[in-house]
Amino acid sequence: MSDTMQTQLACFHCGQDCHGSPIVMAEKTFCCEGCKIVYEILHQHNLCEYYDLNAQPGVNQRMQVRKDKFAFLDDEKVQQHLIRYKDAEQAHVTFYLPQIHCSSCLWLLENLHKLNRGVLRVTVNFSKKEARVIYHPAQTSLREVAEALTSVGYEPYISLNDMQEKKPRIQRKLVYQLGVAGFCFGNIMLLSFPEYFSGSGHTDAAMNNMFRYMNLALSLPVFFYSAQAFYKSAWAGLKHGFLNIDVPIVLAILVTFIRSLTEVAAGQSGYFDSMTGIVFFMLIGRILQEKTYQGLSFDRDYTSYFPIAVSVIKDGKPVPTTLPDIKTNDTLLIHHQELIPADGIISRGEALIDYSFVTGEAAPVTKSVGEIVYAGGRQMGSNIEVLTIKEVAQSYLTSLWNRDELQKKDDRNVSFVHLLSQYFTWVVLLIAVVTAAVWAVKDPSRIWPSVTAILIIACPCALLLASSFTNGHILRILSRHKLYLRNAQSIENLANTTHIVFDKTGTLMGKSGTEVRYFGNTLSPAQEMMISSLAAQSTHPLSNAINNYCGNSSQHPVKDFKEYEGKGISGWIEDQYIRMGSAEFVGIPRSDEHDGSIVYVGFNGAPTGLFTVRNGYRPGIRSMLETIRNHYTLSVLSGDNTREAASLRILMGSSATLRFEQKPADKLDYIIQLQQQGEKVLMIGDGLNDAGALRQSDTGISVAESANNFTPASDGIIEAQQLIMLPAFIRLCKANRHIVIVSFLMSLAYNITGLYFAVQAMLSPLVAAILMPASSISIILLTWSMSEAYGKRLSDKGFQRMPDKNHV
Amino acid sequence: MGVIILLLGASLAVALGFLAAFIWSVKHGQFEDDFSPAHRILFEDRQANKND
Numbered sequence: 001m002s003d004t005m006q007t008q009l010a011c012f013h014c015g016q017d018c019h020g021s022p023i024v025m026a027e028k029t030f031c032c033e034g035c036k037i038v039y040e041i042l043h044q045h046n047l048c049e050y051y052d053l054n055a056q057p058g059v060n061q062r063m064q065v066r067k068d069k070f071a072f073l074d075d076e077k078v079q080q081h082l083i084r085y086k087d088a089e090q091a092h093v094t095f096y097l098p099q100i101h102c103s104s105c106l107w108l109l110e111n112l113h114k115l116n117r118g119v120l121r122v123t124v125n126f127s128k129k130e131a132r133v134i135y136h137p138a139q140t141s142l143r144e145v146a147e148a149l150t151s152v153g154y155e156p157y158i159s160l161n162d163m164q165e166k167k168p169r170i171q172r173k174l175v176y177q178l179g180v181a182g183f184c185f186g187n188i189m190l191l192s193f194p195e196y197f198s199g200s201g202h203t204d205a206a207m208n209n210m211f212r213y214m215n216l217a218l219s220l221p222v223f224f225y226s227a228q229a230f231y232k233s234a235w236a237g238l239k240h241g242f243l244n245i246d247v248p249i250v251l252a253i254l255v256t257f258i259r260s261l262t263e264v265a266a267g268q269s270g271y272f273d274s275m276t277g278i279v280f281f282m283l284i285g286r287i288l289q290e291k292t293y294q295g296l297s298f299d300r301d302y303t304s305y306f307p308i309a310v311s312v313i314k315d316g317k318p319v320p321t322t323l324p325d326i327k328t329n330d331t332l333l334i335h336h337q338e339l340i341p342a343d344g345i346i347s348r349g350e351a352l353i354d355y356s357f358v359t360g361e362a363a364p365v366t367k368s369v370g371e372i373v374y375a376g377g378r379q380m381g382s383n384i385e386v387l388t389i390k391e392v393a394q395s396y397l398t399s400l401w402n403r404d405e406l407q408k409k410d411d412r413n414v415s416f417v418h419l420l421s422q423y424f425t426w427v428v429l430l431i432a433v434v435t436a437a438v439w440a441v442k443d444p445s446r447i448w449p450s451v452t453a454i455l456i457i458a459c460p461c462a463l464l465l466a467s468s469f470t471n472g473h474i475l476r477i478l479s480r481h482k483l484y485l486r487n488a489q490s491i492e493n494l495a496n497t498t499h500i501v502f503d504k505t506g507t508l509m510g511k512s513g514t515e516v517r518y519f520g521n522t523l524s525p526a527q528e529m530m531i532s533s534l535a536a537q538s539t540h541p542l543s544n545a546i547n548n549y550c551g552n553s554s555q556h557p558v559k560d561f562k563e564y565e566g567k568g569i570s571g572w573i574e575d576q577y578i579r580m581g582s583a584e585f586v587g588i589p590r591s592d593e594h595d596g597s598i599v600y601v602g603f604n605g606a607p608t609g610l611f612t613v614r615n616g617y618r619p620g621i622r623s624m625l626e627t628i629r630n631h632y633t634l635s636v637l638s639g640d641n642t643r644e645a646a647s648l649r650i651l652m653g654s655s656a657t658l659r660f661e662q663k664p665a666d667k668l669d670y671i672i673q674l675q676q677q678g679e680k681v682l683m684i685g686d687g688l689n690d691a692g693a694l695r696q697s698d699t700g701i702s703v704a705e706s707a708n709n710f711t712p713a714s715d716g717i718i719e720a721q722q723l724i725m726l727p728a729f730i731r732l733c734k735a736n737r738h739i740v741i742v743s744f745l746m747s748l749a750y751n752i753t754g755l756y757f758a759v760q761a762m763l764s765p766l767v768a769a770i771l772m773p774a775s776s777i778s779i780i781l782l783t784w785s786m787s788e789a790y791g792k793r794l795s796d797k798g799f800q801r802m803p804d805k806n807h808v
Numbered sequence: 809m810g811v812i813i814l815l816l817g818a819s820l821a822v823a824l825g826f827l828a829a830f831i832w833s834v835k836h837g838q839f840e841d842d843f844s845p846a847h848r849i850l851f852e853d854r855q856a857n858k859n860d
Contacts, residue, residue: 053851103847103850106843106844106847106848107847107851110848110851123844124844125840125841125844126841126843126844126847127840127841127842127843128840128841172834172835175834175839176831176834179827179830179831179834180827183823183824183826183827186823187819187820187823190819191816207812210813214816
């Protein structure tokens with residue numbers, strides 16, 4: 001196509017391509033009216049430093065926010081839920097602003113007081129993407145603050161979820177425990193030095209004795225406070241009749257502590273240094289492994305998607321009402337782009353509802369007055385009124401969450417580390433018994449020292465260290481490649497996968513329409529140019545796609561341009577009158593033989609043809625599927641109809657199961673069915689329609705266009721363009737197990753050395769003090785270097801596998 | 809002998825001070841956001857008329 005004439009112009013605000021028709025102001029180009037308005041506001045208020053800190057820092061403003069969208073913030077009840085603290089002088093509120101991405105954002109938001117004088121202070125938490133706003137309630141209102149944020153491109157995301165109490169996400173207690181353990185460990189080491197060298201006769205007996213009591217005192221916080229996490233986990237395991245890895249570790253801690261107590265009482269040194277050291281290192285491993293991604297949430301339910309309030313029509317006027325207060329037989333006013341929160345019947349207006357969120361069906365459906373609409377659909381186009389027939393909590397969508405299967409994901413999967421530790425524990429106990437028996441014959445006084453020494457030296461902490469440090473590293477390497485797993489167990493589940501289930505729309509296929517086709521009378525280049533010029537006037541995604549298809553050459557001035565929401569656009573170019581939009585709008589009978597979203601075109605009132613805009617498969621998906629279909633059984637569950645069946649069959653291979661028109665409950669049942677056949681299922685999906693299946697599967701990974709998008713509850717979040725790396729990711733997760741086993745074998749070597757001393761009842765505190773940190777540190781180094789080596793292979797793979805350009 | 813006990817006490821006190829500082833900093837969220845404070849300090853207030 002001949003669009004080489006124009007150079008690409010980047011929008012001064014958001015950096016996106018201006019598509020041929022830039023708006024120019026003050027020698028700066030803008031891609032759309034919205035971006036220009038934001039610039040004007042910032043310019044007026046002397047806030048242009050925003051553009052100096054980073055080039056093109058803005059977020060695209062093509063989608064305009066409805067004027068009175070935040071009217072619900074004037075509602076007393078909504079305010080109560082959002083405002084954390086309020087008195088006559090100040091009110092505190094925290095907004096979630098998903099647009100925050102750079103230091104310019106930080107600067108602008110913290111200078112919000114220049115825009116709205118009522119704002120006293122804004123503090124941004126960058127990693128949580130939150131802004132805490134303190135404002136003067138007499139000078140401004142919550143709604144005005146939200147509107148000020150929106151006016152500069154940071155629209156607060158307020159959802160039903162904000163009505164619930166929030167729990168702190170980070171386990172601060174674990175960090176405190178680590179701090180205490182580190183403090184005690186360091187000082188005990190220091191105080192133990194004289195003991196280590198006491199053999200050479202430079203020490204003072206009275207002083208040594210004092211040091212021992214100090215060590216004892218320092219070990220108490222570690223024993224009673226820092227090690228609590230292990231006691232709890234071990235006790236929980238025992239209660240369920242399961243010998244997990246923490247049981248032998250707690251046994252070792254107990255034995256070491258008691259033996260050390262008796263030794264100090266008898267005037268000997270004890271093993272406080274080893275005990276506190278082990279707790280310290282294991283806590284580091286645990287924290288590393290339970291690292292949380294602050295900006296991400298793995299536990300979203302429908303409340304994160306639903307608005308906090310909608311307009312209910314009372315006595316002819318829209319009144320903002322919080323969702324729990326919506327009763328049946330209320331009339332809801334649903335605006336363009338708003339989510340329908342409860343099942344209902346359309347009582348006024350023409351609905352065009354996008355159910356892709358709920359069902360995966362890509363094309364919006366038209367509904368007229370009298371038809372039922374379900375919660376979770378998004379209205380496109382003009383306003384509609386809906387008479388509710390069910391309350392929010394009883395709607396079809398929300399009832400999905402209340403299914404019993406989903407209430408709790410039980411611990412079906414037991415880590416191989418626990419199984420390994422069981423064998424290990426039995427072997428250690430056996431050695432202890434044999435040693436005891438031997439000493440019982442030769443010298444009964446040595447039974448106690450030798451047996452306790454065995455339990456001290458052979459505690460499986462090396463195994464725990466190896467696995468927690470390896471898991472921590474693998475999680476970090478994966479997150480570098482934009483796969484964010486929820487926890488360490490997910491690594492193992494991913495490695496054990498036997499069956500991979502994909503969703504179609506939003507997963508295999510991108511969400512934005514990418515494939516445009518034209519059917520009808522042949523278009524002349526001049527006509528193509530006119531269509532492009534007309535489409536360029538509209539910000540609708542379909543218009544954008546058609547504009548691109550027609551060469552993006554919007555050279556013609558358009559006169560009398562009109563946009564009819566939900567119907568189409570029209571305008572005059574030279575002497576031609578062009579209409580584009582729905583069949584009724586253009587005056588053409590509907591065509592049933594095409595799929596995807598259809599845009600009809602008419603010149604001068606006569607039908608010319610139609611464009612179909614369909615979702616394309618993501619680039620690179622084909623070669624990814626070719627790789628994995630040799631190793632795994634594949635399935636596709638689509639909420640869509642069968643029109644993609646043929647091309648999907650080619651993609652997925654002949655052995656794959658393809659199912660269409662799957663409702664969310666069908667998807668869930670299919671996963672359960674696979675699991676009953678003994679398959680370990682990896683489900684990859686997006687949207688609420690997959691939520692049940694994602695929760696039920698052994699590993700559920702949700703695909704997001706950006707990690708900060710909203711994703712349903714899952715075990716992991718993957719960025720869409722990284723999906724092609726899936727085979728490499730699974731390989732890395734499998735490597736996880738090898739690394740743990742190798743590290744474990746190495747620690748066995750240390751253990752055997754230690755046991756050599758222990759069975760002879762010759763384990764001196766010095767030997768233990770050398771062996772313990774040496775083994776811990778070498779295991780940490782080994783797991784680190786091995787996982788880095790595997791991780792490096794992952795990056796190389798990523799570069800080799802360039803996405804194939806051809807869409808299927 | 810006496811001086812060692814004095815030194816020990818002093819060193820423990822210093823270490824306890826650091827432990828307290830660590831716990832205080834965790835409690836006040838110093839490890840929660842490692843981006844904003846680092847960048848905030850680089851912004852200059854050009855108008856220099858605002859007092860928070």
